[in-house]
Amino acid sequence: MSQLKIFNTLTREKEIFTPLLAGHVGMYVCGPTVSGESHLGHARPYITFDVLYRYLLHLGYKVRYVRNITDAGHFEEEGREAEDKIAKKAVLEQLEPMELVHKYTSLFHWAMQQFNTLQPSIEPTATGHIVEQIGMIEQLITAGYAYVVNGSVYFDVKKYAASHDYGKLSGRVMEDLFEGTRELEGQEEKRDRADFALWKQAAPEHIMRWKSPWGIGYPGWHIECSAMATKYLGARFDIHGGGMDLQFPHHESEIAQSTICNHESPAKYWMHNNMITINGRKMGKSYNNVIKLTELFSGSHPILEKAYSPMTVRFFILQTQYRSTLDFSNEALQAAERGWKRLWEAYAWLQQEVLQGGAEAKDKILDEKVNKLVDELEDFINDDLNTAKVLANLFELVPIINGIKDKHIAADALRAGTIDKMKKRLKVFVEDILGLMGENAKENKYLEGVMELVMELRKDARRQKDFATSDQIRNKLAALGIQLKDEKDGGMSYTLE
Numbered sequence: 001m002s003q004l005k006i007f008n009t010l011t012r013e014k015e016i017f018t019p020l021l022a023g024h025v026g027m028y029v030c031g032p033t034v035s036g037e038s039h040l041g042h043a044r045p046y047i048t049f050d051v052l053y054r055y056l057l058h059l060g061y062k063v064r065y066v067r068n069i070t071d072a073g074h075f076e077e078e079g080r081e082a083e084d085k086i087a088k089k090a091v092l093e094q095l096e097p098m099e100l101v102h103k104y105t106s107l108f109h110w111a112m113q114q115f116n117t118l119q120p121s122i123e124p125t126a127t128g129h130i131v132e133q134i135g136m137i138e139q140l141i142t143a144g145y146a147y148v149v150n151g152s153v154y155f156d157v158k159k160y161a162a163s164h165d166y167g168k169l170s171g172r173v174m175e176d177l178f179e180g181t182r183e184l185e186g187q188e189e190k191r192d193r194a195d196f197a198l199w200k201q202a203a204p205e206h207i208m209r210w211k212s213p214w215g216i217g218y219p220g221w222h223i224e225c226s227a228m229a230t231k232y233l234g235a236r237f238d239i240h241g242g243g244m245d246l247q248f249p250h251h252e253s254e255i256a257q258s259t260i261c262n263h264e265s266p267a268k269y270w271m272h273n274n275m276i277t278i279n280g281r282k283m284g285k286s287y288n289n290v291i292k293l294t295e296l297f298s299g300s301h302p303i304l305e306k307a308y309s310p311m312t313v314r315f316f317i318l319q320t321q322y323r324s325t326l327d328f329s330n331e332a333l334q335a336a337e338r339g340w341k342r343l344w345e346a347y348a349w350l351q352q353e354v355l356q357g358g359a360e361a362k363d364k365i366l367d368e369k370v371n372k373l374v375d376e377l378e379d380f381i382n383d384d385l386n387t388a389k390v391l392a393n394l395f396e397l398v399p400i401i402n403g404i405k406d407k408h409i410a411a412d413a414l415r416a417g418t419i420d421k422m423k424k425r426l427k428v429f430v431e432d433i434l435g436l437m438g439e440n441a442k443e444n445k446y447l448e449g450v451m452e453l454v455m456e457l458r459k460d461a462r463r464q465k466d467f468a469t470s471d472q473i474r475n476k477l478a479a480l481g482i483q484l485k486d487e488k489d490g491g492m493s494y495t496l497e
Helices: 040-058 085-093 097-114 127-142 157-163 174-180 223-233 244-262 293-298 310-318 330-352 364-382 387-405 416-433 439-463 467-479
Strands: 005-008 013-016 024-029 062-067 146-149 152-155 196-201 217-219 237-243 267-273 276-278 326-328 482-486 492-496
Touching: 005 267, 024 040, 024 223, 040 062, 040 097, 040 237, 040 267, 040 276, 040 293, 040 310, 040 416, 062 223, 097 293, 127 146, 127 152, 127 196, 127 217, 127 223, 127 244, 152 244, 157 244, 196 244, 223 237, 223 244, 237 244, 244 267, 310 326, 310 330, 310 387, 326 330, 330 387, 330 416, 364 387, 364 416, 387 416, 439 467, 439 482, 439 492, 467 482
Parallel strands: 024 062, 024 237, 237 267, 276 326
Antiparallel strands: 005 013, 146 152, 152 196, 196 217, 482 492
């Protein structure tokens, strides 16, 4: 039986996954900055780490999955615009900053539901952890690795690098860091250009501001993740994930901060998904190719020839191993749409049919082929989440399933045990691990949730002897073709006409 191996960015090697505490996994993934609507580039990391989360749960681990929400207007560090994105966007949209945060957090959650991603165990916000961030900054100052200038606080990168391997995660060399750093607002305050902000003094017009020992200000970008990961996962945890664009400066800075405060490097395994390009180009406003998720689902962006369903997008993303570049185009999405439909139709038919396999396989070669394709699913997912190879094997099974469906292949060509195994393993991989679901399944999932709520309301009415409301609920559902049935044990069930 193969073991899960993941590519550790820190060591540049695939390593067998061994959690720090047997049976338990702590995982932190950098979440969205909710200053605007999530776009196609955001879909890849959250779908990638959703598959990892699902697979770890499937393996029987108790997983604490922490994914933060960046809702504080942080100072955008080197290589990014020096501005408070949330405050600036709030002015443009004529909203209070926290109104804007709520709006885009809700949109993000809605999009994740469309993609059928599981909710994280904890979803902390930067604004909810200002105290923890200030506490960590005070530790860094006391340890001599941070300094205060004009109400702002900076991390001393050169001092840290003198005794630690700064740049190991991203492969950057210290000399390159100093040479390549851009001149941005506030640089003249720093001892060195590679130093990064832990806390920024707020200008009078800055809307998001908090009291601190150094004056009124707001936290830097990197400190929030160190503070929240430490609080919820401890000084050292198993997996830290995110897009490869976060390796430097964000994750490199996280390692530095956490190492000084906690006296050890924060994560055992660092995982980074590669980028999505659009027709071979990096996504960027100048190319007018930043596609918001609502535009993707509605087809309203000028690049798009049509709307694409969330499951088509999820399937498209999983067709490529997460560490490889994924190029988006209408042709690629439409091919994925056709492939996804073909796979789901074969899978759904297999799950609902009662097939009589033979006691012995009439076609031993075919029986062996099916068993091999099914057994390899586990090997491929264990090989650094190679969803591309998993889907390739599933596609090899599709013509066999369709052959049985169309009676070109007799069901007893396969052993009964082989058919049962194929059904069960495909259910696990297609739905439980890859998180794919048909449109009808999606509708049924929401219907079940609504019906559970309605039945609970009717139970409450009956407990309170409010029979008028209880009867009204039953009668209105009956008019819609939904029949409620009261069970002897006090439970309730429903059937659709």
